[in-house]
Amino acid sequence: MFAPGRVNLIGEHTDYNEGFVLPLATEMGITMEAVLRSDELIRLKAVDLGKEFSLSLSELNPGDGKQWWNYPAGVFWAFLEEGYQVKGADLVFSGDIPIGSGLSSSAALEVATAAAIAKLNRLEVDAIKLALLSQKAENRYVGVQCGIMDQFASALAISGHAVFIDCRSLDHEHIPLNLSGQVLAIIDSRVNRSLSGTEYNRRREECREALNLINQKMGQKKSSLRDVSCIEIENARSFLPDVLYRRSRFVVEENQRVIETVKAFQSGDLSKVGQLMIDSHTGLSDLYEVSCRELDLLAETAWSTPGVWGARMTGAGFGGCVIALVERTEFPKLKSRILESAVDGLEQAPHFYVTEPAAGCRVKVLE
Ligand code: ADP
Ligand code: MG
Numbered sequence: 172m173f174a175p176g177r178v179n180l181i182g183e184h185t186d187y188n189e190g191f192v193l194p195l196a197t198e199m200g201i202t203m204e205a206v207l208r209s210d211e212l213i214r215l216k217a218v219d220l221g222k223e224f225s226l227s228l229s230e231l232n233p234g235d236g237k238q239w240w241n242y243p244a245g246v247f248w249a250f251l252e253e254g255y256q257v258k259g260a261d262l263v264f265s266g267d268i269p270i271g272s273g274l275s276s277s278a279a280l281e282v283a284t285a286a287a288i289a290k291l292n293r294l295e296v297d298a299i300k301l302a303l304l305s306q307k308a309e310n311r312y313v314g315v316q317c318g319i320m321d322q323f324a325s326a327l328a329i330s331g332h333a334v335f336i337d338c339r340s341l342d343h344e345h346i347p348l349n350l351s352g353q354v355l356a357i358i359d360s361r362v363n364r365s366l367s368g369t370e371y372n373r374r375r376e377e378c379r380e381a382l383n384l385i386n387q388k389m390g391q392k393k394s395s396l397r398d399v400s401c402i403e404i405e406n407a408r409s410f411l412p413d414v415l416y417r418r419s420r421f422v423v424e425e426n427q428r429v430i431e432t433v434k435a436f437q438s439g440d441l442s443k444v445g446q447l448m449i450d451s452h453t454g455l456s457d458l459y460e461v462s463c464r465e466l467d468l469l470a471e472t473a474w475s476t477p478g479v480w481g482a483r484m485t486g487a488g489f490g491g492c493v494i495a496l497v498e499r500t501e502f503p504k505l506k507s508r509i510l511e512s513a514v515d516g517l518e519q520a521p522h523f524y525v526t527e528p529a530a531g532c533r534v535k536v537l538e
Pocket of ligand 1: 201215218219220237238239240242264265266268271272273274275277278280320324
């Protein structure tokens with residue numbers, strides 16, 4: 172079993188506003204060997220951590236917390252919760268996604284587990300359902316309120332494509348990126364993301380407040396910022412507190428940018444894609460205020476490097492990664508420029524990864 176991590180090309184902080192996102196699966200992922208048991212025992216072995224953990228299906232306890240075993244255990248719980256008949260299993264797994272850097276090692280672990288459970292128990296579960304069961308595990312069992320993007324990309328991406336997801340309807344479309352000589356460079360700032368939890372919750376709250384005010388003052392009943400237009404945001408500027416105006420303007424513009432990025436890929440216009448990535452970063456930094464000095468420095472260094480079409484912070488912010496669309500031959504130059512010129516402004520030397528858009532979860536049956 173192999174399930175990839177994911178990186179979001181564009182569409183940040185739009186998922187909880189019922190908007191659009193455009194992630195792709197990474198070549199990095201979690202590889203899992205799975206064997207069905209005839210009893211109720213779940214035996215887990217995390218090779219990378221050098222740790223093992225066992226529990227019975229009858230001991231599953233939602234809300235148990237963020238310990239590593241709860242990500243796979245939560246998926247067993249989600250299957251049972253939805254009425255599937257499943258037996259215990261031995262799962263041994265390891266991966267090459269940096270853990271906790273915003274590239275969704277957690278979703279990869281969940282999706283690999285979900286696919287393993289379905290395969291071992293001969294259940295007919297499609298990729299969307301695998302993603303939903305995985306998200307349920309993370310939301311309800313681990314207790315992390317993530318959207319559906321991560322699990323969706325890990326479960327159903329197609330090689331060479333990004334997944335354009337409507338986070339309201341869960342409609343999705345595979346968008347061919349037609350990259351010929353280009354790759355996606357992922358630069359992990361390795362900044363401690365301790366701020367990200369509280370600030371993330373605050374942004375969600377600010378979006379809700381902005382929407383409430385817009386509905387109240389404009390006599391409307393919109394259910395999310397997804398339904399607000401750029402003109403309406405400008406009209407709302409007179410009554411929205413400045414912070415709420417800037418937050419909601421970012422969300423409305425970012426949704427628009429996702430749609431424009433899809434079109435730009437379809438017409439092969441990489442300079443347009445690059446500009447949209449730059450605009451997205453600028454909005455995240457100035458209007459949404461979820462970037463940080465290190466992410467700005469990495470993005471700006473990338474922008475000024477020949478062969479880079481565009482770059483932006485990716486993920487919730489306050490640390491995590493920058494993604495750059497770069498000519499494959501120019502990637503070494505980008506790396507050395509960052510290591511030479513930007514590194515003085517960083518606490519730790521960043522880590523670099525390169526990926527092409529990879530396929531979602533794959534099952535290999537060993538005889
Ligand atoms: P991200 O998904 O951005 O990498 P999260 O904090 O959401 O970060 O998830 C990381 C958690 O997922 C880890 O703390 C660990 O509990 C679990 N995890 C991910 N990859 C592995 C792995 N290879 N082995 C064991 N646990 C893992
Ligand atoms: Mg995660």
